[in-house]
Amino acid sequence: MSDVWQQQRQRMVDEQLITRGIHDQRVLAAMAHVPRHLFVPEAAQAQAYSDQALPLTLGQTISQPYIVALMAQELLLNPHEQLLEIGAGSGYAAAVFAELVTKVVTIERHQDLAKQTYALLHNLGYRNIELIWGDGSLGYPAAAPYHAISIPAATPQLAQTLLSQLHDGGRLVAPVGEANDQRLIRLQRHGQHWQKTSISNVRFVPLIGAGGWEQAPETTAEGE
Numbered sequence: 001m002s003d004v005w006q007q008q009r010q011r012m013v014d015e016q017l018i019t020r021g022i023h024d025q026r027v028l029a030a031m032a033h034v035p036r037h038l039f040v041p042e043a044a045q046a047q048a049y050s051d052q053a054l055p056l057t058l059g060q061t062i063s064q065p066y067i068v069a070l071m072a073q074e075l076l077l078n079p080h081e082q083l084l085e086i087g088a089g090s091g092y093a094a095a096v097f098a099e100l101v102t103k104v105v106t107i108e109r110h111q112d113l114a115k116q117t118y119a120l121l122h123n124l125g126y127r128n129i130e131l132i133w134g135d136g137s138l139g140y141p142a143a144a145p146y147h148a149i150s151i152p153a154a155t156p157q158l159a160q161t162l163l164s165q166l167h168d169g170g171r172l173v174a175p176v177g178e179a180n181d182q183r184l185i186r187l188q189r190h191g192q193h194w195q196k197t198s199i200s201n202v203r204f205v206p207l208i209g210a211g212g213w214e215q216a217p218e219t220t221a222e223g224e
Contacts (some may be wrong), residue, residue: 006032008037008048008049009031009033009034009036009049010032011049012049013028013031013032016066017031017065017066022070022073023073024072026077026099028069029099030072030100031065031096033099034096036048036049036062036065036092038124039062039090040056040062040090041055041057049065051065052064053067056113057110057112060110061089061205062092063092063152067152068092068152069096070199071152071173071184072096072097074171074173074184074186074197074199075148075150075173077097077101078147079101079102080101080102081101081102081103081148082103082104082105082146082148083104083105083146083147083149084104084106084139084143084144084146084148084165085097085105085149085150085151085152086106086107086136086139086149086150086151086152086153086207087107087109087136087152087153087207088106088107089152090120091106091118091120091121091129091131093150093152094106094117094121094129095121095124095126097150098126098128101128101147101148103130104129104130105132105140106130106132107134107135107140108132108136109136109208114132114133115133117131118131135209137155137159137162137208138161138209139159139161139162141161144164144165145166145170146165146166147166147167147169147171149162149166149170150172150173150174151172151173151207152175152204153175153204153206153208154175154176154177154182154203154206154207155174155176155207156176156177157176158174158176158187163189163194166189167189168190168191169188169189169190170188170189171186171187171189172187172189173185173186173199175202179206180203182202182203183199183201184199184200184202185197185198186199
């Protein structure tokens with residue numbers, strides 16, 4: 001069965017990623033390696049490598065493969081770096097990032113999901129991922145600064161507290177905008193100046209917490 005899953009992963013890479021502009025060879029290799037089907041509910045495993053976001057529990061989703069690969073590529077990751085992810089969810093994106101950098105710090109606000117995700121990542125042998133339970137919407141200053149920050153949830157604006165946790169030269173990728181209409185952007189720090197790159201229109205589930213929305217707004221977000 002493992003060969004079948006591997007074939008599905010490679011087909012995902014060939015048909016969903018390369019054809020849509022994912023060209024970073026390290027990102028493509030990571031996406032071909034991480035067993036996405038283990039990060040989705042058992043009932044959804046048949047759709048694990050399809051081009052769609054899938055529901056988890058507690059209103060969370062696992063982003064579609066293309067979006068995970070796009071964010072990884074746009075973060076311009078190097079092997080020696082440390083990355084902060086806000087919103088661990090299933091742990092899938094953290095596992096992909098862990099193939100690309102030295103250390104991943106990921107934060108999940110739902111305690112039960114955090115425990116479940118920690119157990120899965122540990123069982124899969126990821127020792128370079130630190131999973132924190134708590135409100136990550138303002139980052140995690142205790143382990144800052146970071147070379148990269150990934151926010152796979154929509155926020156109306158980016159908190160200065162979060163931006164200050166980036167290394168000089170560091171990159172942050174996040175969907176910014178209204179609950180049902182965001183733009184995926186990259187901010188790169190150059191001292192006290194920021195270079196902004198607009199990537200694409202997206203719809204993500206909302207970031208809940210002090211650095212996002214206090215409570216979930218009405219949304220048709222698909223968790224992309």
